[in-house]
Amino acid sequence: xxxxxxxxxxxxxxDEWYPVGLVSQLxxxxxxxxxxxxxxxxxxxxxxxxxxxxxxxxxxxxxxxYGHVWSSVGAPTKDIFPIPEADQPGRRxxxxxxxxxxxxxLRAVENFLDIAHFPFVHTDVLGAEPHxxxxxxxxxxxxxxxxxxxxxxKFYQPQASKSASGGITTEYMYRVPAPTCSxxxxxxxPRPSEWDVITLFVQPLAEDRCDVWPWMALFxxxxxxxxxxxxxQMIFLQDRSILENQIPRLLPLDPGMEIPxxxxxxxxxxxxxxxxxNFTYGAQLVAR
Amino acid sequence: MRSDTTGFWTPVALSxxxxxxxxxxxxxxxxxxxxxxxxxGQIAASADRCPHRGMSLSHGFVRGEALSCIYHGWSxxxxxxxxxxxxxxxxxxxxxxxxxxxxxxxxxxVVWVAEGTPASDPPSLDGLTPLRxxxxxxxxxxxxxxxxxxxxxxxxxxxxxxxxxxxxLLSGSQQSQTxxxxxxxxxxxxxxxxxxxxxxxxxxxxxxxMAETASANGNVQ
Ligand code: FES
Ligand SMILES: [Fe+2]
Numbered sequence: 077x078x079x080x081x082x083x084x085x086x087x088x089x090x091d092e093w094y095p096v097g098l099v100s101q102l103x104x105x106x107x108x109x110x111x112x113x114x115x116x117x118x119x120x121x122x123x124x125x126x127x128x129x130x131x132x133x134x135x136x137x138x139x140x141x142y143g144h145v146w147s148s149v150g151a152p153t154k155d156i157f158p159i160p161e162a163d164q165p166g167r168r169x170x171x172x173x174x175x176x177x178x179x180x181x182l183r184a185v186e187n188f189l190d191i192a193h194f195p196f197v198h199t200d201v202l203g204a205e206p207h208x209x210x211x212x213x214x215x216x217x218x219x220x221x222x223x224x225x226x227x228x229x230k231f232y233q234p235q236a237s238k239s240a241s242g243g244i245t246t247e248y249m250y251r252v253p254a255p256t257c258s259x260x261x262x263x264x265x266p267r268p269s270e271w272d273v274i275t276l277f278v279q280p281l282a283e284d285r286c287d288v289w290p291w292m293a294l295f296x297x298x299x300x301x302x303x304x305x306x307x308x309q310m311i312f313l314q315d316r317s318i319l320e321n322q323i324p325r326l327l328p329l330d331p332g333m334e335i336p337x338x339x340x341x342x343x344x345x346x347x348x349x350x351x352x353x354n355f356t357y358g359a360q361l362v363a364r
Numbered sequence: 365m366r367s368d369t370t371g372f373w374t375p376v377a378l379s380x381x382x383x384x385x386x387x388x389x390x391x392x393x394x395x396x397x398x399x400x401x402x403x404x405g406q407i408a409a410s411a412d413r414c415p416h417r418g419m420s421l422s423h424g425f426v427r428g429e430a431l432s433c434i435y436h437g438w439s440x441x442x443x444x445x446x447x448x449x450x451x452x453x454x455x456x457x458x459x460x461x462x463x464x465x466x467x468x469x470x471x472x473x474v475v476w477v478a479e480g481t482p483a484s485d486p487p488s489l490d491g492l493t494p495l496r497x498x499x500x501x502x503x504x505x506x507x508x509x510x511x512x513x514x515x516x517x518x519x520x521x522x523x524x525x526x527x528x529x530x531x532x533l534l535s536g537s538q539q540s541q542t543x544x545x546x547x548x549x550x551x552x553x554x555x556x557x558x559x560x561x562x563x564x565x566x567x568x569x570x571x572x573x574m575a576e577t578a579s580a581n582g583n584v585q
Binding site for chain 2: 128186190192193195197198203208209210317318321322323326328333334335336337338339340343
């Protein structure tokens with residue numbers, strides 16, 4: 077994309093913040109990666125401060141938040157979305173690491189918003205037959221914050237998290253505050269009054285390739301960090317086997333290409349919100 | 365591959381390679397399809413894309429007389445109609461939810477998929493028994509050149525030379541990421557014994573190397 081003007085419809089997403097690496101892994105040599113088609117290097121200076129360099133050596137905007145380094149190939153006008161739970165005492169923050177997926181960054185987010193696949197893709201962990209029913213829930217675009225929200229999502233889970241022993245009906249809330257980021261609030265077994273936070277931060281490498289950076293803020297003092305990371309990585313590797321085999325690889329925004337049901341209300345709201353904002357990097361607009 | 369004005373049959377796989385309750389990807393000129401066999405042994409072929417969220421159906425699973433998508437478990441019957449949406453157990457899926465299907469025949473140990481609407485049955489393979497299938501990274505022309513004889517209208521190549529006895533049934537050629545590839549089925553005379561079968565296997569490997577080398581060197585049109 078360097079050297080030529082991107083198609084105007086992509087402009088909307090160019091000015092967003094995206095995760096490009098873990099703060100804990102910054103080094104002088106740098107991580108050679110890409111952001112929306114542009115090769116970038118994410119390095120730490122002598123004081124450990126992140127520096128992100130674009131394709132032609134230009135310095136890109138940079139921020140540090142939620143364990144990750146964030147950058148943009150455009151000129152962001154807003155701050156990174158807030159996650160108030162990230163400042164709440166008593167939570168453990170888990171950098172899960174990165175999973176490379178050959179799919180549209182938007183498909184990766186949509187999969188994260190989906191619960192109906194649990195019994196088939198995360199069998200005996202996040203779901204199990206015959207508990208396949210998706211009960212009615214609410215999904216909306218909240219005008220005050222301009223985010224997609226799904227609430228009152230409930231699902232039966234054999235082992236909802238590393239700290240859950242035995243099956244429970246888990247309650248969820250989903251939030252999409254940025255085109256390639258989602259925040260999941262989930263029943264927290266050790267503290268019924270709180271929600272565990274699991275996020276999906278997606279780095280769009282290209283329209284059909286992404287690095288997925290899950291991150292968690294949990295109330296769980298017992299499970300070892302290694303076990304927490306392995307549990308989430310296992311889940312995301314199972315998702316990858318789906319995401320790399322969806323056709324087309326880009327997310328179809330035209331109705332008619334795919335058939336949703338009531339269980340897909342969050343996905344429907346997400347697609348509508350993307351379209352409304354021209355967030356179409358990684359989307360397919362015309363049915364081919 | 366006999367081609368008439370309305371369509372033809374493509375030999376996509378050997379019957380023995382799709383046991384009951386399995387699904388595999390198969391290749392026809394239009395692209396990849398999902399080829400599956402029900403619990404009762406019926407063979408069926410459908411488009412490889414689930415209409416719900418686009419998951420490849422050849423990654424799915426077969427239960428009873430239906431093919432299920434691995435993503436959310438939507439199930440499709442032989443006719444392509446959606447028969448079950450697990451997220452809504454009480455719902456009878458509307459008629460409009462379906463996958464495109466292809467006519468299939470399981471004859472002579474070979475599974476044939478219709479491309480278009482063939483006017484006749486698949487060619488008969490009387491006196492021949494399928495041995496195995498293989499994928500050659502070359503197009504039909506390269507395989508015919510390596511064999512030294514062209515395929516007949518049914519896609520059959522019969523080679524008899526220097527004690528070589530080889531009968532090949534060619535499927536259509538497909539573009540792949542690495543170039544062109546062709547699925548080839550090796551057939552032997554019905555009643556052949558181990559030595560002839562071993563010889564046929566060895567001969568087809570030699571032919572494969574010749575065709576792939578020629579193809580890699582660009583020696584064929
Ligand atoms: S994509 Fe096939 S069931 Fe959802
Ligand atoms: Fe998943």
